[in-house]
Amino acid sequence: MNLFFPDAVLFDLDGTLVDSAPDLTTAVNRCLADLGRPAIDEDRVRNWIGNGARWLVARALAGRRGIAAEPPQTEAALARFFVHYRDCLHERSVLYAGVADGLARLAVLDLPLAVVTNKPGAFTQPLLEALGIAGRFATLVSGDTLGVKKPDPAPLVHAAEALRVDIQRCLYVGDSAADRDAAHAAGALLVRVPYGYPGDDAVFAEHPADLTLTVPALADRLAALSQSNRMAP
Ligand SMILES: O=C(O)COP(=O)(O)O
Ligand SMILES: [Mg+2]
Secondary structure, eight states: OOOOOOSEEEEOOBTTTEEOHHHHHHHHHHHHHHTTOOOOOHHHHHTTOSSOHHHHHHHHHHTSSOOSSOOTTHHHHHHHHHHHHHHHTTSSOEEOTTHHHHHHHHHHTTOOEEEEOSSOHHHHHHHHHHTTOGGGOSEEEOTTTSSOOTTSSHHHHHHHHHHTSOGGGEEEEESSHHHHHHHHHHTOEEEEOSSSOGGGHHHHHHSOOSEEOOHHHHHHHHHHHHHHHHHOO
16 A cells, blocks of 8 residues: 555554553553452453453453453443553553654654544543653544544544544554554554554454554655655656
8 A cells, every 4th residue: 555645643542652551451450359350461451452441341351352242340340440540550651662753753744643542531641741742742532532432433533623634634553453444434544553452463464454664664654755745846
C-alpha cells in the first residue's frame, strides 16, 4: 500500500505509544485480590488489552480473551479496577522506543496529531502528561468520549472533525484489529506498529495491515515524502 503525505496523524495509545501493560496488570491484580481471586501473569494480561477497561476486567474475571457474555461480577470489579489503576497509572508504564523522537519529528512537519484510544478519559491525559507527550496532541478522544468506541469508526471521525481535516486524508497508527477495523470503516489508512499487544497477532497474520512501521520510521517516511513534494514541479 502506498503511503501518502496526510493532513493529520492519529494514534492509538496502549500498545502503540505506551507500554502500559505493567501498570494495567497491577491494577487488574489488585482488583482480583479485592474479590479474593488469584493474580494473573502480565503476559496473559497483554493479550487482553485494546478493547477498553470493561473488556479487560471481564476477560480477567473469565481468565481468557474470548468471552460470549460478561461475567456477573464485571460491574463491581470495574469500579475496583478504576480505583487501583488511578493509583498506579504511571508507575511502570513507558513510551515505546523512539516514540518521543518520532512525535517531535512529525511536529516539525507541521502535521496535526491526535490520540484516539479505548482507554477511559480519566486516565488518558494524566498518563500522556506523566510521560511528557501530552503537548504533542491537538485532540484526545478516549473510550468514553462518545457513546461508542473502536472498532466503531466514530471516534476517528470525531478526532478528524476536531482537527478540521478529512478522515480519509488521515493515517491511524495502531496495534489491534479494533484499530484496523475502525480505520478502514472511517476511510483512513492503518499503519500498524511492529510491536504492541499480541491479542490480534493471528488476525493480522491472516489479513496483514496496510503498512507496518514504528513511529520514528513513519516520521522518516513522511519527512522524505514532504521533501519530494516540495521538490515536485
Ligand atoms: O483497552 C484499552 O483500554 C486500551 O486501548 P487502546 O489500545 O485503544 O489505547
Ligand atoms: Mg492499542
